[in-house]
Amino acid sequence: xxxxxxxxxxxxxxxxxxxxxxxxxxxxxxxxxxxxxxxxxxxxxxxxxxxxxxxxxxxxxxxxxxxxxxxxxxxxxxxxxxxxxxxxxxxxxxxxxxxxxxxxxxxxxxxxxxxxxxxxxxxxxxxxxxxxxxxxxxxxxxxxxxxxxxxxxxxxxxxxxxxxxxxxxxxxxxxxxxxxxxxxxxxxxxxxxxxxxxxxxxxxxxxxxxxxxxxxxxxxxxxxxxxxxxxxxxxxxxxxxxxxxxxxx
Amino acid sequence: xxxxxxxxxxxxxxxxxxxxxxxxxxxxxxxxxxxxxxxxxxxxxxxxxxxxxxxxxx
Numbered sequence: 001x002x003x004x005x006x007x008x009x010x011x012x013x014x015x016x017x018x019x020x021x022x023x024x025x026x027x028x029x030x031x032x033x034x035x036x037x038x039x040x041x042x043x044x045x046x047x048x049x050x051x052x053x054x055x056x057x058x059x060x061x062x063x064x065x066x067x068x069x070x071x072x073x074x075x076x077x078x079x080x081x082x083x084x085x086x087x088x089x090x091x092x093x094x095x096x097x098x099x100x101x102x103x104x105x106x107x108x109x110x111x112x113x114x115x116x117x118x119x120x121x122x123x124x125x126x127x128x129x130x131x132x133x134x135x136x137x138x139x140x141x142x143x144x145x146x147x148x149x150x151x152x153x154x155x156x157x158x159x160x161x162x163x164x165x166x167x168x169x170x171x172x173x174x175x176x177x178x179x180x181x182x183x184x185x186x187x188x189x190x191x192x193x194x195x196x197x198x199x200x201x202x203x204x205x206x207x208x209x210x211x212x213x214x215x216x217x218x219x220x221x222x223x224x225x226x227x228x229x230x231x232x233x234x235x236x237x238x239x240x241x242x243x244x245x246x247x248x249x
Numbered sequence: 250x251x252x253x254x255x256x257x258x259x260x261x262x263x264x265x266x267x268x269x270x271x272x273x274x275x276x277x278x279x280x281x282x283x284x285x286x287x288x289x290x291x292x293x294x295x296x297x298x299x300x301x302x303x304x305x306x307x
Contacts, residue, residue, distance in 0.1 A: 044256070055260035059269045066273065105276055113269040120265050218277060225284045232291045236298065245295045 012089045014231045015240045021224040028221035035214030042207040059117040060204070065212035067110035069219060070138060071173050073103035077145075078170045081163035091227075093159035094234065096166065097149060098227035102219050104142035111135055122186055130179040131187035134172060141169040155234055 043061040050057040077099040084093035114132065115125045126132065145162050152158035180189045191200045200208070235241050259266045 049260065054262060056262035056265055058266050062269055062273045102280065105280060109273050109276060112272055116265045116269045120262055222281055222284060225288070229284065229287045229291050232295060236295055241295065242299060245299050
């Protein structure tokens with residue numbers, strides 16, 4: 001038990017996390033490529049035309065995975081930021097910092113694809129509906145997190161300030177998720193619910209899940225690559241970084 | 250050929266479907282490139298620092 005926990009703690013040091021992340025990136029990249037390729041094939045060749053929305057509904061296969069990732073990445077980011085705040089571990093704060101741009105990108109994509117779906121189905125690109133507004137607030141939280149960290153010179157202070165912002169912002173996640181239940185929204189309710197039967201056709205459900213898994217693997221790959229950059233930037237005065245650079249030449 | 254143009258037509262939803270998938274694909278292709286560029290920039294900067302340090306010791 002104790003030896004196992006020491007093994008895990010080892011990776012909270014940038015010097016050991018850096019090569020580990022480097023070894024993991026190709027695996028997650030490969031998985032992402034395969035899953036997204038299968039997901040795209042299913043999106044256009046396997047999933048049947050919807051009886052109500054025709055071909056337009058196919059937007060779901062990027063919209064729902066992007067929206068899930070936007071919320072999931074935020075929770076993970078706040079979690080790592082919180083761990084960094086409590087245990088004062090540098091790598092956790094760096095992981096949180098690396099997650100933010102990818103989370104912001106998926107939030108933007110959820111809003112963008114939602115808009116492109118809303119126009120033909122609801123007749124409008126945007127409404128100030130609870131679901132849409134809370135998702136927009138999520139985008140501002142990501143941007144605020146990045147801007148706050150960038151504006152503070154001392155990285156350790158930036159980590160702490162960012163962590164507090166990220167943790168306070170977590171309150172928005174259940175608001176997004178339950179907004180379609182709590183308020184009367186134009187946005188439809190959840191089709192996929194835990195513990196209940198899904199209201200979606202089986203192929204549509206599987207296609208959405210495969211795409212979501214592909215987006216997830218993509219996020220891990222890109223975040224691990226980014227955290228490696230952040231480690232090098234912030235640990236540039238460490239001996240192991242100097243040796244790494246020497247070896248590479 | 251007819252099937253292909255029908256496919257791109259998307260039952261009249263071409264703008265919305267390709268507008269969604271296209272922008273998603275674009276951003277998910279650009280993000281890894283940006284990360285790669287950032288990595289190159291860090292590496293170059295660190296290599297410069299190492300060279301400067303080596304020459305100052307001499």
